[in-house]
Amino acid sequence: MTQTLIDVRLTVNGEPVERAVEPRRSLVDFLRHDLGLTGTHVGCEQGVCGMCTVLLDGEPIKSCIMLAVQADGAEITTIEALNGEELHPAQRAFKEAHGLQCGYCTPAFILTSVALRERGLDIPREELKEELAGVLCRCTGYQNILTAVETYLAADD
Amino acid sequence: MKPAPFAYERAASADEAVAMLDRYQGDARLLAGGQSLVPLLNMRLMQPEAVIDVNRIPDLDGVREDNGHVRIGALARYSAIEWSPIVGARLPLLSEIVRYIGDRQVRTRGTIGGSLAHADPTGEMALAALALDATIVVQSPTGTREIAARDFFLGPYFTVLEPADMVVEVRFPHHTMVTAFAEHARRHGDFCVISVAALGEPDGDAGWKTVRLAVGGASHRPFVADEASAALSNTALEPDAVEAAGAACVEAAEPSDDIRASADYRAHLLPIYVRRVLDQMKARRSQGAT
C-alpha cells in the first residue's frame, strides 16, 4: 500500500530540514538515507546496541526506535556536527586513547560523552560505566573507551 | 527489520487521544517514549493499524507536589523522574529504582505511563508503583477513573486498561518510610530475574510499625507480598520474622522458567533477597536515611 506521507520539520546539526516521510520510517534511516548523514550506524533495530545514538535536544537517544515523524520540531545532533579540520576534543580523546578499533560504535560513544560533559557533573568511574552502558562495543572490551571518556570529561575547556 | 505499514496520528490532548483509540476499536497503539513499542513494531510482533503519538500533549509530563502526594504526568520521562528534586525528597525509593531501568538513552525517552501500560512482569516501574501504593489515573472517552496500582496489573503485558484507555497521571502518596531495593539480573540494566522493594516505618529504638514488601520477576506480574508484609509489621525484623516473610513471599510467588533463570532459582533467590533488602533497610535506618 502506498502510505500517506507526513511532513516533518526539524533541525539537524543546526540546519533546518523539511521532508515528507512514511510513518514507519525510523529516525536513523531518515538521517542516514534521506539526509545522507551516515556517521550514525544501525546495529539491531531493537533499541539495545546503541549504535544509532544521536542527541535529541542535547540528550542521547536511540534513533532506531524513534520514528522520523516523532522528531518533528526537534534539534538533532549527529557525529557530523563535531567535524572540522581539527578533531573535536572528544574525537581526539578517543584517538589518543586508542578507544576504537572497527569504529562502528565510536560516533555513539562520542555523542554520549559530549552530552555527559554538557551536564557538567563530576562522575566517578563506576557511575560512568553505567552512563555508557547503553552503547555496546565488541572490539575494545571498553577499557580504552572509558579512558578516553574520562580524559575528555576531565579536560579543561 | 522494518515495521509493517501503519497510519500515524498525533493527538493534541488526552481527549483527542482516547477518541482516536476509540475510533480504531483496539487496533491502534499509543506512542509515548516508544522504547517498548517501536522494537515490537520493528520486529513485526505488533502490527497495529495506527499509531497515536501522544508526545505533544501539553502538561502531561510534570512532576509536582499536591497535598501530601507527588503527581507525575504519564508522559514524564524516566530521566526527569531520576533527576527530579521532588521525587528525590518525597519518593526516594522511586528515585533509586528508576536508575535500574534500561540505560541512559532509554531513560531519556521512556515514560512512566508507557511503562505501566506495557506491564512487563519484571518491570521496575511497576514494582515501584506497587511498593509505593500509587494510584493510576486513566482517561477514556467516557471519563476519568482512578485505579490502585495493586488492581492495575493482571498478568504479563496485561493490565485492566481497555482499548480506548490512556494513563494520564500516576499519583504517589509521600512516604516517610525507610526504603531499600535490590534486584538480581543477568547483566547491568537488563530485565531483572527477581527484584524486591521494601518500605518500613520505624518504631521506637529498633522496632518497625508498617513494613511493606513488593516483589518483581517472581510471578506473572509484580505483587505486594501482603502476608510477608504482615509478618514483618510490628516486629524488630528479627531473624525468625525475616525468615517467615521470605517463606511467605515464596508461597505467594509463581515463578517461571525463562532464558534468564529457572523458576527454581528464582524461588531460591527470593527469600535471600528479602533478607538482603531488609538488612539494607535496617542499615539505612541507622544511618539516618529516610
Place this chain on the structure above:
Amino acid sequence: MTDVVSIPETEIAPGQVGGRMERVEDERLVRGLGRYVDDLDPPRVVHVAFARCPYPHARIVSIDAGQARAIEGVLEVLLPDDVLGRTGPISILRPIPEAPRVMPYALPREIALYEGQPVVSVCATSRAIAEDAVAALDIDYEPLPHLSDVEKALADDAPILHPELGTNLLVQNPRGDGNPDAGFAESEVVVDDRFRINRVSGLPMETRAILASYVPGVRELEVVASTQAPHLFRKQLSDSLRFPEADIRVTTHDCGGAFGLKLGIFAEDVLVCLHAMDLGRPAKWVEDRMEFFRGATQARESLHVARMGASSDGTILAYTNHYYVDLGAHNSPMGSPMLSSLMFQGPYSFQHGYVERNVVLTNKVPVGAYRGYGQPEGCFVRELLLDRIARKLRIDPLEIRRRNFIRPDQMPWQTPGGAKYDSGDYQRCMEMAAETIGYEEARERQRALRDEGRYLGIGLACYVEMTGYPGSKFLGKHGAEYGAHEGVVVRANRSGGVDVYTGVPPIGQSTETAFTQVAATVIGLDAAKVRVIAGDTQGTPVNTGSFASRTLIAGSGAIERAGREIRDKALRVAAFMLDVPVDGLELADSVISSVDDPEISVSFADVAINAFYGHRLPEGELPGLEATAYYDPISSAFSYGTAAALVEVDPETGEFSLDRFLFVHDCGRQVNPMTVEGQLHGGIAQALGAALFEELVYDGDSGQLINGSMIDYFMPTTADLPKIELDHTEVLSPVTPMGIRGIGESGTIPPGAAVANALCDALAPFDVDINRLPLTAEYVWRLVAESRAHA
C-alpha cells in the same frame, strides 16, 4: 634460546615498529566517515530481503509468490528453481580434513535444514517493501523430525540429514602421538569429564552486508562487502555465479567487526548478485539483527569427553579428548573450528596424547570460525582437568604447571598434536602473572576469609596459540582454497612516502597503521607520508585476508621484501643524483643523506619524482620506484601466556564477582604495543562474555532458537566487565619477519578457564567441578547445592 628483547617503549618513535602510533584509521572513523556497506546509496539502488525457514528441518512443499509480486515496488522474486540451474554450490575455503564437502547452494531445492535458512529472495525498491513482500509469500512447509544436539544426531534412529552421506557424523579426525593408554595405566590419578561448551555468536556490531552493481555488457560485477577476505570472496562468487573472476571486483572500505564470521561468501551474497545482474541496478542487502541470529555463522558448541592422568608429583602422563563439534546443517566456509585438535597440548611437555574430533551435523545454523578457532574450547577442558589433578594431589596450581611446562631450551618443540612450537618462555609469563596478582597474599587472604565464611578464589590458565600458517604448501595439502602468503605492492609516492596496496581489509585490526609502521621502518620513511590502500581486489595482489592471526606476520614479510627493493633502488638513484658512492648513504625519515656529511642529501620525494620521470637515472636503471613482493611463512609462530583471575563467590546464591583479571602474554615483537593491548582487551572481553554471560539456546523440543535477539542474548556492557590488567614479554620468534607473532585471537583463549578455575578454587570446601559454560550464578548455585546434597 631465550632472547628476551626488552625495547623500552619511550625510546621508539611512534611511526616505527615498536612505537605507540596513533591510528591512521581513526581520522575517518572518529568523524563518522567510515564507509560501511550500508553507507553507500548509489542511484537507483534496490534492496533485498529473504524468507527464511521458521523450522529447524522442513520440506518446502509449495511457494506461492503471487501476492508478493503484486506489491508495488517489488521488482524480482527468486525461488529455488530460479536459482539452482544457474548457480554452483558455495565452496568451502578450509575443508575439514578427510571430510566430504557438504556445500550449500544459494537456495535449497526441497529441504531446509535449519531455522533461518533462506528459502526465497525478494528484491524491491525499499527494504520495508521487500519485507512486506516476504510477509505476503505463501510458503507451505512440512516440518520434519529435527536434530537439536549431537547426541540426538548420533542416535541409531536419527534421521540422516544429508542422505548421500548415510550418517550425521561428517568425519572423525584423530590426532595424537605416543601411548595414552600406557600413560593412564601408570598414572597415580586420573580425572575425566564431559564438558559442554556453549554455542555463542561473535556478534560484531555491524551485521553482514553486501552491495552489488552490475551493468549488462560492460563485464563488471562490482561488489562492496563487509568481509575479512575480499580476494577469497571474489573467487567464491566467481565459482558460485559461474561468472569470470576477472570481471568481478570486491572491495571492503570499512567493516564494523568480523571475528571470523565474515570469512567467505554466504547464500545471501549469491542471491544479491543475481538480483543486481537480473535488474541491472545496484542491489543491497544489510542483514538485520533478527536474521543475524538465525543465519550468521555461530560458534564453539561442542561436547568434550576428556581425560587426563598424572603421576604422584603432578607430571601429566596422558591426555585424551574425544570431542563432538555441533556443526549445524552444513559446512561454513571455514569448516569447523579445528584447533582444539592441533593445539590440545598447550604449554605442557607430555608426550602421550590423543584427540579425536567428531564433526556432527544437526539442524542448526552452521558453526564456523570465531576468534580462537577451537583453542578457547581446548584450553578450557585441559586447564580445568589439570587443576582437578592439582586439587586431588594437593599440589598448588602454580606448582603443578611449573612441573609440566616446556622449557625455553627445549625449543623448537614438536607436540603430539603435530604443531612445532618455535620459541617461548611459558613459565616466565605465569610467574609474572602470579606476582602481579599477589598470589601468596591472595592465598593468605583466602585462608583468613574462609574463617569468616567468605569464599575467595584464585584461578590460572595457560595457553599456547597458533598464529599464522606453516606455509602455503601445508594449506595445499589440506585442500584449502587459499595460500598462507600475503602479497603487497609498494609504490613510492610524490609526497616522500610510499603507497602500500594490500588486499587485507580494515576490520578493526589496525592493519593500515601496522603496515604503515613496518613500511616506514623498513624503508626509512616518515610514517606520516606512508599511505595504505586496503581491501580492494582491484589493484592489489591476490592475497588471503584477515584471519588466523596471520596478517601481520605474512604482511610484514611481504612489506619487508618490497620495502628493501625500493630502499636499495632509492639509494642507487640518490647516489647517482648526488654523485657520491651508494655505500655512504643512509635513508631515514624520508631523507637520503651522506653518513659523513648530512648536508649532502636529497629527499625521498625528489628521488621518487626523478625515478618516475626517468630523466636522470644511472645506466641500466629503469624508471619507476615500486615493488611487488610476496611472503610465504615457513612456519606458524606460537604466542603464549597466562590469564589469572581473582573471584569471590557467595555459595548461597552462586553469585560471584570477578575482582581482578590479568593477562600476561608474549606475541614476539610488537609492532604497535597500543594496538596489541586493544586486541587483547577485545579478545578477553569476548572470552569473558562467552564464559560468563552468553549462550544461544535452542529449545530441546521445538528445535528453535529461543533467544535470537539482542534483548535476550547477554553480551556484556561497559558496566559488566572488570578492569583488564596486561603485561607481556617479548621473546622474538625465530621463524617470522622481525620475530612477530600473531595476537588477534590470544585474548579469547584462557580467560574462561581462569575464571572457572578461580571458582573451583573458591569453592574447594564444597568440592565442586565445573564442566559447562556459561558460568552463571544459577549454574554455580546448582553445583554447590548438588555437592551439599551428596555430602
